Amino acid sequence: MAPSHTIQAASRDARGHAARSTILAVAIVVVAILAFNTAAAFLVRSLRIDLTDARLYTLSPGVVTIVDALEEPVRLDLYWSAQAGEQAPQIRSYAQRVRETLEELVLGSGGKLSLSIIDPEPFSEAEDAARAAGLAKLTVDGAGNTLTLGLVVRSSTDQTEVIPYLAPQDEAFLEYEVARAILVVGREQKPRVALLSSLPTEGTFNPQVQREPTPAPLVFAQLRQLADVETVPLTADLLPADAQALVLVHPRALSESMLKSIDTFALSGKPIILFFDPWCETDPGAQDPGFGGNRPGTTSELAPLPAAWGWNIDTDFVVGDRAFATRVRVAAPGGGARDLDYPVWLSLTKDALVSDDPMTKGLNGINLMTAGSIEPVGHASTTIQRALHSSADSQLIQTLKIGYFGDPEQLIKDFKGDATERALAARITGPITTAFPPADGGAPRTGTLNLFVVSDADCLADRTWATEERLGNVSLGWKAIADNGPLAYNAVEVMTGTEALANLRGRGEYRRPFERVNELQRAAESRYVTREKELQDEIRKTEMRIAQLQRERSDQSSVILTPEQEEALAKAQAEMLDARKELRQVQFDLRRDVSDLGTRLMVANVLLWPLFVAAAAAWWMVARARRSGS
Numbered sequence: 001m002a003p004s005h006t007i008q009a010a011s012r013d014a015r016g017h018a019a020r021s022t023i024l025a026v027a028i029v030v031v032a033i034l035a036f037n038t039a040a041a042f043l044v045r046s047l048r049i050d051l052t053d054a055r056l057y058t059l060s061p062g063v064v065t066i067v068d069a070l071e072e073p074v075r076l077d078l079y080w081s082a083q084a085g086e087q088a089p090q091i092r093s094y095a096q097r098v099r100e101t102l103e104e105l106v107l108g109s110g111g112k113l114s115l116s117i118i119d120p121e122p123f124s125e126a127e128d129a130a131r132a133a134g135l136a137k138l139t140v141d142g143a144g145n146t147l148t149l150g151l152v153v154r155s156s157t158d159q160t161e162v163i164p165y166l167a168p169q170d171e172a173f174l175e176y177e178v179a180r181a182i183l184v185v186g187r188e189q190k191p192r193v194a195l196l197s198s199l200p201t202e203g204t205f206n207p208q209v210q211r212e213p214t215p216a217p218l219v220f221a222q223l224r225q226l227a228d229v230e231t232v233p234l235t236a237d238l239l240p241a242d243a244q245a246l247v248l249v250h251p252r253a254l255s256e257s258m259l260k261s262i263d264t265f266a267l268s269g270k271p272i273i274l275f276f277d278p279w280c281e282t283d284p285g286a287q288d289p290g291f292g293g294n295r296p297g298t299t300s301e302l303a304p305l306p307a308a309w310g311w312n313i314d315t316d317f318v319v320g321d322r323a324f325a326t327r328v329r330v331a332a333p334g335g336g337a338r339d340l341d342y343p344v345w346l347s348l349t350k351d352a353l354v355s356d357d358p359m360t361k362g363l364n365g366i367n368l369m370t371a372g373s374i375e376p377v378g379h380a381s382t383t384i385q386r387a388l389h390s391s392a393d394s395q396l397i398q399t400l401k402i403g404y405f406g407d408p409e410q411l412i413k414d415f416k417g418d419a420t421e422r423a424l425a426a427r428i429t430g431p432i433t434t435a436f437p438p439a440d441g442g443a444p445r446t447g448t449l450n451l452f453v454v455s456d457a458d459c460l461a462d463r464t465w466a467t468e469e470r471l472g473n474v475s476l477g478w479k480a481i482a483d484n485g486p487l488a489y490n491a492v493e494v495m496t497g498t499e500a501l502a503n504l505r506g507r508g509e510y511r512r513p514f515e516r517v518n519e520l521q522r523a524a525e526s527r528y529v530t531r532e533k534e535l536q537d538e539i540r541k542t543e544m545r546i547a548q549l550q551r552e553r554s555d556q557s558s559v560i561l562t563p564e565q566e567e568a569l570a571k572a573q574a575e576m577l578d579a580r581k582e583l584r585q586v587q588f589d590l591r592r593d594v595s596d597l598g599t600r601l602m603v604a605n606v607l608l609w610p611l612f613v614a615a616a617a618a619w620w621m622v623a624r625a626r627r628s629g630s
Helices: 002-043 061-068 089-107 125-133 168-186 218-226 256-267 399-405 408-414 484-495 515-552 563-629
Strands: 074-080 113-118 149-155 160-163 192-197 228-231 245-249 272-275 311-313 317-321 325-331 337-348 366-369 374-376 383-389 394-398 423-433 446-454 466-471 474-480
Touching: 061 168, 074 089, 074 125, 074 168, 089 113, 089 149, 089 168, 113 125, 125 149, 149 168, 160 168, 168 218, 168 474, 192 218, 218 228, 218 484, 245 256, 245 484, 256 272, 256 446, 272 484, 317 399, 325 408, 337 408, 366 484, 374 383, 374 423, 394 399, 446 484
Parallel strands: 074 113, 192 228, 192 245, 245 272, 272 446
Antiparallel strands: 074 149, 149 160, 311 374, 317 337, 317 394, 325 337, 337 366, 383 423, 423 446, 466 474
């Protein structure tokens, strides 16, 4: 028996030794990881592995281009209230992200950039400097504590750009905003841009009706930071001779002299960015259409230039699209409200953006309102290259329906996609001939067109693509919900030869839709709205039948219904009850399908994947224990 006891003791000793070895190995790994992280925090702080889907933490190639092009050194002063930031964890975390991004920029700049981290403590010279620079001061608690998180970018010649508040909700634009500020202070001269617009481009103030002035639309305010913009009055006859590019926004009622000046500008090969709208809903000059119209709009006018340049947008039609339709809230027939697709307001995702075009590369989503379709004309010598396009589930819808009789329910009911993708924004280039041939019969002038056209001007309105973030009466800035502004900036930068910013737009996804859920909603809405209209028609026919029976009764003075009328009325009431029941069932089915899908996703994410990971870990531990025991 002694050998048996000896073997058992040896086995216990072996297992104990294996357990101690395992614990020691785990301890060593933990210490090694901690030591590595500590060393990395000080020695290789800029070294990171970016596993995010949108590469949110990887600097874009355009940053290197901008920094390499700097002719003079640029200083970055980051003002961050570290102590006050302890009361705002979200802002504190974002401040660290900002600091890491700036440090990475400086490391890769080859000495052209320098960074200073400044804490504007209360009653300090740093606080005075922050206020003098125009940095925002935010209240973080009820005790009056404030913090600052802003950036001042200075060149060696004292050119300055200020970002008053680096808002966490604008993280998608952090890289762009910093790179734009560096570009603005670092280059000797901004591109000279002529701006001709029938939509407001400046801030307004009417002391009789306003307490505060209305700021300029975001797109135009930002454009003035990127370029030297000269606003051309609508009544002018000529464009500025020194303009390097022309931005045309919803042109209307231009003089023939101005049209000829634009034609000459195009023949010279200079770039033109055009926002041409068949139905502009944000035009303050739009008149109420009357006759029950609910969406007044105006139409861009530029004839005879588009035809001479080889393209056209039929202003009698707008593009409707079920796949990219925007959800809107409408009144329900029985009272209350419900959400439906509005096919003529488009929320375009990456599927609608041409990814290899610098105009749209890096963008995530564009919002358009009643946009047109860009089509070639006849035997045009120009080439149309799409930058934005509709889905195949689209059709052309008359503007008459939008301005007078249209509503989401009717548009959904009448919608019939024709399997055609339509160009919503495009580059149009190639040889052209003047739209104004000489009166003496001589040879017409020729040139090369360099045009970027967007078939919507509403996309430039603030409410189409951004929402203002406020803290009480203090504006914290604007939160972008689409890339409309960056699309306009891209166009100017690329068309004027500065493509570096084209890759720096929207570093995150605005829209990551549940496509299956959206499909269920669209299918249910189509059934719901179509059946609802059918039932309403049946009810009206029944009412007409009752009236006809009333006229046909023998005693015209009687107010008592005949048996036939009573039967028809009872049938109508039964049909209405059945209709309401059917409509409720459609809504219930929609909610049930969406809920079931959500439940399946939740089970997969919350239960199945953790169980899979736990099972894999358990298998590994058992296998390792068996190997140790053997």
